[in-house]
Amino acid sequence: MANNRASGLAKTSPILIIGAGVFGLSTAIHAARRGYTNITVFDRQSYEQSNYDFDKGCDAASADINKIVRTAYGDEIDHQEMCTEAIKEWREWDQEIASGKDLPPGMTTEDRVFVNNGSLSLSATQRLDMYEVDSIEGMRAAGLRKSALVTTDEKDQTEASKQGFAYALDPFRREEKGLPYIGLLDTTGGYAVADNACRLALHKAKRLGVRFVFGERRGTLKELVYRDESRTDVTGIITEDGSVHSSSLVLLACGGWTPALVPQLDGITEATAGSVALVKIPPTSRLRERYSEKNFPTFQFRMYGGSNGGLYGFACDNRGLLKIGYRGTRYTNPLVQQDGKERSVPITRWTLPHRTDKIAAHALAVINQFIDEEMPDIRAEGLGITRTRLCWYTDTFDDHYIIDYVPGSTSLMVATGCSGHAFKFLPNIGKHVVDIWERSGTDQLPKSRWLWRRLREGQKPDNIIMQGSAGPNTLSKANMVLAGQEATLAKL
């Protein structure tokens, strides 16, 4: 029996992964590829029925229609390299689908998981943000200069046209409106078709021998079974149906639900809500073509614009859904937990006993203003936001994932802290998770960033987390509104 010396884990040891989102799925695939033969993934969602569709009861961050894929990663070259590797795999996954061999149930050769319509980070000024300057530098050093194009640079405009991305340089037609703009167009990027991608990953994991247990009773982690009162090592889990599952390793990959499950994560990570709005474009509208992936890039707009910026969005999908997200303010839902401490817990349109379809009035107003100013043709057709929802990040104080054993434990790990940017790594993040559980290469980037850590003395946090009910951005303090209640900034 092969033993992994670092963790003492045999390849046949029972491993339980809780959560079948990006982290859980990717880890399951890579662990199985590395020869682990006894892996079970639990999730409270019945993904085999819902197919990761947020209209069918799903509320994980991973269960979505689209997520940005970009190589441009500022000065974080390790992430840039990871994305280059991921995009190669995204393309291979699409080739597999197109070949029609071994498709997940219900998928056809017409389906895709990656759309390369360009990823544009645009600001409403005439100066590139520092992040984009660093991205250009990083991509240039990696031989990707022709994929990192400045929207207002003539040579880059010619290059964009040559590559078929002319449409992506000024998607909001700011030039003809006489408005300033400049941006970085990453022509390697675009978006992942999120629900399809998760379905495919689930299918791949099953083919590799991973077992899945889904559902509110059988699939839901109720409690961890600790070895002793020190509450560090675990011997397994108990699910909501009362079943006990023994294990050598439990990996918690529960997204926004993880911080409330692992109190040791206090001060490191917190569940925060992003706000998402959908505009439904009717099949007969000319806007279907205007905002199709052939004519419209994946975009981020005024990402450094504070609470009135932080917008991103996508081309209209084949159902006519155009998604615009707002992350300028991330909201919390602090609730007192069993140990008396407050931790932010996700609330969505599917959570019980409390659920919501609403988003904060400020978030809706920023998105509405963006549509008014940048996409006025939507208004001209009498269209607007038809639906809203909260989608839960797991923010860390430094915007990096947290993937490690809980301190003192050799049997309990977490893989979370998405901080809004892990979807693109669905094909390859799991490789690093397995490296970390095997304690292999953990002194190297990117893994060294993701190990257990705390805010150091004098370190400035990227995100101020765990302010509890005293924090400024709790949902209870926000005026929550529905899509039809057209909040505007002027009225607030």
Ligand SMILES: Cc1cc2nc3c(=O)[nH]c(=O)nc-3n(C[C@H](O)[C@H](O)[C@H](O)COP(=O)(O)OP(=O)(O)OC[C@H]3O[C@@H](n4cnc5c(N)ncnc54)[C@H](O)[C@@H]3O)c2cc1C
């Ligand atoms: C609004 C928003 C926009 C984003 N945009 C992008 C983007 O454009 N590009 C990008 O790369 N990344 C993006 N991300 C980040 C990306 O979506 C996440 O990094 C990724 O989906 C997180 O996956 P996860 O597995 O950690 O969590 P999740 O996807 O939330 O999955 C957690 C799973 O755990 C399950 N679970 C929870 N509790 C239990 C329990 N007790 N028992 C059993 N199962 C349980 C849940 O049902 C769920 O399936 C975005 C995130 C958000 C929130």
